[in-house]
Every structure is written in C-alpha cells, then in structure tokens.
Amino acid sequence: MxxxxxxxxxxxxxxxxxxxxxxxxxxxxxxxxxxxxxxxPPRADLPPVMRAEGERVEPFRAVTVREEPVSEDFLAVGPVLLGVFAYGCTSCHERIPEFLSFVAAQDYRRDQVLVILVGKTADFTEELPLLDPIATVVVERRQGPVARALGVKAYPALAVIGAGGIVRAAGAGMNSLTPVHESA
Known part of the structure; x- marks a missing residue:
C-alpha cells in the first residue's frame, strides 16, 4: 500500500x-x-539608404545603356528623380512599377530621371524596355561609380536631387519622395 x-x-x-x-x-x-x-519603427529611425537630405552627390562618370556618357553634370540643373534598384532585390522589383507610375504622374522628362540598375544588363531584360524610354539608365556592378557617388547603402534607394547635386529627399519608399516638381 x-x-x-x-x-x-x-x-x-x-x-x-x-x-x-x-x-x-x-x-x-x-x-x-x-x-x-x-x-x-518610424521612418526617421530607419538607417539611411543613401546620402541624406542636404548632402551633395560626389562626382562620377558612367555610360548609359544607350552608350551615352553621364556624370554629376546630369544633376546640376535639378530636380532629378533618382532610382537605384538591384537585381535579386524583392523590394526593388516591387518598387519599379510604383516608380514608373510616379514618373508618369509627375510628368518628369527623360532627362530629369536617372535610374541605376545594379547587376548585369542581362539581369534586367524585363525592366529595361519599361525604364529606358522614361529615364536615363545606367547598369553597373555593386558599389559602382554612380552608387558610390550617391552613397548608396541599401536597395531600393530613391531620391530627388536638386540643383547643384544636393539631395532634397531620399529613402527606400515612394513616400520619401517629393510628390511634385520642386523649383530649382
């Protein structure tokens, strides 16, 4: 028991x-x-994706997909809408259609839009036909000359560059861009 x-x-x-x-x-x-x-966290707590507002873009030299030279002089007049998208980046792939709509809605001209595609030209066979008619497009490797000049740290990186190559607005989302043309 x-x-x-x-x-x-x-x-x-x-x-x-x-x-x-x-x-x-x-x-x-x-x-x-x-x-x-x-x-x-609020957008202000997120690390910057590129040079901050008020900073100047460094000098650079590159060649577009149309074999045209492009340099920091492209940004001299402003405002220039900028998009940096990397191959294999899911957020970048999702952001490109929004970027295209933004360009059309704001009526930017091709000489006011600079797109940097990070990867190889062959990686962007779907995107190039959409971007080339509305933007000056440069394809370069990671940390290529344009990305270095812009201080790109993450993708996507979107910005409005004002006269003299001064960053006016920057971030990873479309909401970080100025919604209308700004005066130079």
Missing amino acids: AFIVALLVLFGALSIFNIVLTVGLVRRVRELSTKQRAPM
Missing part, C-alpha cells in the same frame, strides 16, 4: 511540475507573439 501512495504522490508532483512548465511556456509564447506584432 505504501508503494501505491508513493506512486500517487510522485504522479501528483509530476502533474504539478507539468502544469507549471506549461503555464511558463504559454507566457513565453505570448511575449514573443506580442514582440512580433510590434509596429515598425
């Missing part, structure tokens, strides 16, 4: 231990799920 009592006490202790462990795990899961649902 003592043996049965001992087994019942052991079984009761294991059951209580199991309940305590389960309650602890449920609390931990709730904590983790609350952290995952936390809102994204």
Whole structure:
C-alpha cells in the first residue's frame, strides 16, 4: 500500500511540475507573439539608404545603356528623380512599377530621371524596355561609380536631387519622395 501512495504522490508532483512548465511556456509564447506584432519603427529611425537630405552627390562618370556618357553634370540643373534598384532585390522589383507610375504622374522628362540598375544588363531584360524610354539608365556592378557617388547603402534607394547635386529627399519608399516638381 505504501508503494501505491508513493506512486500517487510522485504522479501528483509530476502533474504539478507539468502544469507549471506549461503555464511558463504559454507566457513565453505570448511575449514573443506580442514582440512580433510590434509596429515598425518610424521612418526617421530607419538607417539611411543613401546620402541624406542636404548632402551633395560626389562626382562620377558612367555610360548609359544607350552608350551615352553621364556624370554629376546630369544633376546640376535639378530636380532629378533618382532610382537605384538591384537585381535579386524583392523590394526593388516591387518598387519599379510604383516608380514608373510616379514618373508618369509627375510628368518628369527623360532627362530629369536617372535610374541605376545594379547587376548585369542581362539581369534586367524585363525592366529595361519599361525604364529606358522614361529615364536615363545606367547598369553597373555593386558599389559602382554612380552608387558610390550617391552613397548608396541599401536597395531600393530613391531620391530627388536638386540643383547643384544636393539631395532634397531620399529613402527606400515612394513616400520619401517629393510628390511634385520642386523649383530649382
């Protein structure tokens, strides 16, 4: 009989231990799920994707997909809408149609839009026919001359560059761009 009592006490202790462990795990899961649902930090808390507002773009030289030379002189008059998109970047792929719509809605001319595609020309067979008619397009490797001059740290990088090559607005999303032409 003592043996049965001992087994019942052991079984009761294991059951209580199991309940305590389960309650602890449920609390931990709730904590983790609350952290995952936390809102994204405001845009100001995100690291910059390129040179910040008010900074000047450094000198650069490159060749467009039309074999035309392009340099920092392209940015001298302003405003110039800029988009830097990398091959293999899902956000970049999603942002290109929004960028095209923005260019059309704001009525930018081809000589006011500069697009840098990071990768190989063959990587952008779908995008080039859409971008080339509305933008001056440069394809370069990662940290190529234009990306370095712009201080690109992440993709996509979007900006409005004012007269003299001064960054007026920059960020990773379309909401970071000035919605209308700014005066030079």
